[in-house]
Amino acid sequence: MSDVKTNALKHGWWTERDAIAIVKRSEEDDNTTYLSVEEVKTVNIHAVKKDESFVATTGGDGSGGIRMDESSAIPEEFHEALANYAIAKGYELKPRLIRQASYFKDLFNQDVREGKRYANKGRDGTAYYIQGNDF
């Protein structure tokens, strides 16, 4: 095993107060202590993320939210789901048309189920699997 890998594997992480702790494990006798890192190294975080929010502005450099002329980063086929949610919310405010609300909410929920299926499949068509781990 390379020195870089050996050194890396002595480290660990956890999350606390919306921050990530990166520590080095030190094992002496039967005690394990977690020391703050003393070197400058690169850390990559792979994460499930949310999209940026829709904002009221137009044009610009594309940072700071999804502008009026821009689209969400979720796949195109699910964009209408967002409108269906808003349409359902609108009908919830009209007691005489409340049944329309559940119709459009169902459409949104169907797209959520489709979205889960989409997200759980690799781009080669195979399903992701969960690998068991011993702790």
Place this chain on the structure above:
Amino acid sequence: MTQTQLIELVQQHHPEMGETQIRLYLNRALLEFCRKTRILNGLYTFSTTANQRYYNLDSNILEITQVDYENYPIPRISGVVDKTDTDN
């Protein structure tokens, strides 16, 4: 579909609804969709600082799936720490 197109679609059903209200619902829908489907994934990179333990997470992160140190995956430590570190 652009945000404008989404707003126009909603206004076909609710012409009385203003853009601000629709945008509020669209943002709520987008957050719920991303959280439930876990459809968007991202990679965030930073460098460690000597003697700093905690690093703020990007506000768009919903769930961390893997952390690499010098490009090697490192384990998540679970359980209770002996002493809470509130310094940094």
